[in-house]
Amino acid sequence: MQLESYISDLLYRYECVTVPEFGAFLTQRVSATIHESTNAFYPPKKKLSFNEQIQTNDGILTHYIADVEKIPFEEASKKIEKRVKALKSYLTEGETISFDSIGELSLNNDGKIIFEPSYHLNYLTDAFGLSQYVSPSVSREVYKEEVQEIEKVIPIAFTPERRKSRGYLKYAAVAVIALTLGGFVASNYYVENINSQNQIAQEEANLQLESKIQEATFVIENPLPAVTLNVTKKVGNYHLIAGAFRVEENSDKKVKELKALGYDAKKIGVNKYGLHEVVYASYQDRTDALNALREVKSSHNAAAWLLVKELD
Structure with a gap:
């Protein structure tokens, strides 16, 4: 074999x-x-x-x-x-x-x-x-960014004739720089102003919300009734098999017989051979299931065996 x-x-x-x-x-x-x-x-x-x-x-x-x-x-x-x-x-x-x-x-x-x-x-x-x-190894290149401050502006060479005719370029460059700096200043001021207004509005909303919550707390006169939840304990995957029956009525009789003896017996469905399986009990812990199996085999049924199966 x-x-x-x-x-x-x-x-x-x-x-x-x-x-x-x-x-x-x-x-x-x-x-x-x-x-x-x-x-x-x-x-x-x-x-x-x-x-x-x-x-x-x-x-x-x-x-x-x-x-x-x-x-x-x-x-x-x-x-x-x-x-x-x-x-x-x-x-x-x-x-x-x-x-x-x-x-x-x-x-x-x-x-x-x-x-x-x-x-x-x-x-x-x-x-x-x-x-x-x-998987082939992944090669990674680390790029280091170098930040430099520009302290000097490259001068532009003009001939005397062009310097006279295009002197306005110098003033235009100064104007562009001034407008850019002014735009940054105005933008920062605008953003700070918006953030300040948002913070004030948020604080006012929080005060109104706290006031409403306090009013609602004192207005409630009749509290809601308590809700009782019945939680069913999950059935374990370790099942102590007492027998399998072709006729379902015989499996029902076996369940009643075992319950009369004090076992937590029940049916767990039909197996692949079409037999109705009856268990002494089901356990979540394998050690508990093996201990119960030894006790049942020695005191009640030597042919009892353990089935590991997740029930629907």
Whole structure:
């Protein structure tokens, strides 16, 4: 049995895929990154890790294998158990186990499993079709502006005859300079005058507004009635499955039965096989869901399993 292919399929949909009595493969979303030296753009992805401490069977992998191979749940569990024994034997002998598109597993000197993830496959479905992109470096030219004060005016050479006939040019130049300076002065005065008038008008408007607000405060005699908002707590994405039924009436009976036992049972819709799914409860936190799963499997239903799904 190619166990790694089933694990790879489930990593697209779940944050945690547990191999019973072996460990769990975890995923964590990582944002897009840029490599500073190579100018390479990497799309967002799911970062893989392995936790040897999580070994409790949550039913996800077993149910998936049973559905794909069309075999009973118990037979799928035995296949996984047989495969896990072989994997542990390989690791004990010092071999490195390679899971295609997932990573490599080996033992360190302390007998702990070391996981080296593979980067050949992106399990984040939101980034489907996105690949690494290398951008050429952008060259930027910095232009430095040099500001110089013009202190001298280049003189214009005139012949004596032209100086007499065109002496008016000197006076025209003086007139242009005078008009320009006068225009600047007048413009600045006009702008300052407008700003002053605007400030006065704004202060008067603020005084009138404060007066109106005070009057309105004392005019109100009957305050508006208080509004009561009923906020519904968001349903989590971790669902503790109690069963799936072809006939909807049977699912309703199961909900009533579980509620009578004190569970927050409900129906969460119809799955892709046309079965009405009933849950013991739904949780927002994965740890709470796993703790509840262990309790239910030990006290009420050994076949209960955990479904990670965002409800509409």
